[in-house]
Amino acid sequence: MRSLFDFNPEYMSVVSVSRAIMDADIVISLPKFKTHGLTVMTGAIKNSYGFLPGAQKARLHKAAGSPARFHEMIVDVFRIRIPDLFIVDAVVGMEGNGPASPELRDIGLILASDNAVALDATIATMMGCDPAKLGFLQKAKRVGLGDFDLRNNEIIGELKQIPDFKLPPLGGEANIGNPSIQALLTKPTMLRPQPDTERCTGCGTCVDQCPVSALSMVEQFPEADPEICIRCFCCQEICPEKAMALV
Numbered sequence: 597m598r599s600l601f602d603f604n605p606e607y608m609s610v611v612s613v614s615r616a617i618m619d620a621d622i623v624i625s626l627p628k629f630k631t632h633g634l635t636v637m638t639g640a641i642k643n644s645y646g647f648l649p650g651a652q653k654a655r656l657h658k659a660a661g662s663p664a665r666f667h668e669m670i671v672d673v674f675r676i677r678i679p680d681l682f683i684v685d686a687v688v689g690m691e692g693n694g695p696a697s698p699e700l701r702d703i704g705l706i707l708a709s710d711n712a713v714a715l716d717a718t719i720a721t722m723m724g725c726d727p728a729k730l731g732f733l734q735k736a737k738r739v740g741l742g743d744f745d746l747r748n749n750e751i752i753g754e755l756k757q758i759p760d761f762k763l764p765p766l767g768g769e770a771n772i773g774n775p776s777i778q779a780l781l782t783k784p785t786m787l788r789p790q791p792d793t794e795r796c797t798g799c800g801t802c803v804d805q806c807p808v809s810a811l812s813m814v815e816q817f818p819e820a821d822p823e824i825c826i827r828c829f830c831c832q833e834i835c836p837e838k839a840m841a842l843v
């Protein structure tokens with residue numbers, strides 16, 4: 597069962613969300629500690645994008661149109677139902693070209709908070725990314741969801757930056773507020789999904805799951821039509837071999 601909710605008409609006027617989420621007395625969000633090519637990191641706020649069932653995620657990706665607008669939009673999704681508690685699995689984290697990178701890091705931590713902004717600022721700091729540079733945290737602070745300045749948050753335990761943590765290639769400060777890189781990320785010919793042919797088994801899962809049918813198998817490997825691809829990173833996320841990357 598799903599319910600319809602008024603959303604930000606800049607993207608979509610209405611979205612549907614599972615009734616189970618909206619009716620629950622308590623919602624606990626369980627993000628993984630990992631990188632993401634569009635948002636630099638996947639954390640408490642980005643995890644709520646999973647509230648949207650079906651093809652809405654892809655439609656909203658397309659409606660956002662640019663990384664900067666995507667950062668703003670995920671905060672609107674998060675606000676549909678703000679979870680009560682966040683527990684991050686950082687026992688083994690992911691670095692590099694997330695959201696599906698083969699590069700894993702032993703971190704050995706579980707992080708928890710009742711405030712998503714403080715928690716995401718902590719994750720960003722551990723990754724070596726200044727939280728103040730992240731567009732979604734800027735918006736979250738602007739609308740009163742919390743403060744990414746960790747001096748204004750109580751941290752129980754020792755906060756340490758992970759040495760030499762690899763951010764996504766176009767991540768970190770470069771991704772945010774840089775018009776040239778924003779343009780690069782939205783230009784069809786400049787950023788497209790490409791399989792690592794050493795890893796790809798030709799299983800076709802990415803082709804089946806692409807929400808806009810931008811992928812087709814050419815000989816034994818998937819190939820994206822750059823004019824159709826909306827650069828949603830779903831193929832990268834879903835690939836069981838971690839063979840796909842947007843490059």
Ligand code: SF4
Binds near residue numbers: 834
């Ligand atoms: S899902 Fe991964 S392994 Fe399967 S065809 Fe796509 S890129 Fe290759």
Ligand code: SF4
Binds near residue numbers: 789805
């Ligand atoms: S090819 Fe990949 S990135 Fe492009 S729209 Fe399809 S799933 Fe999304």
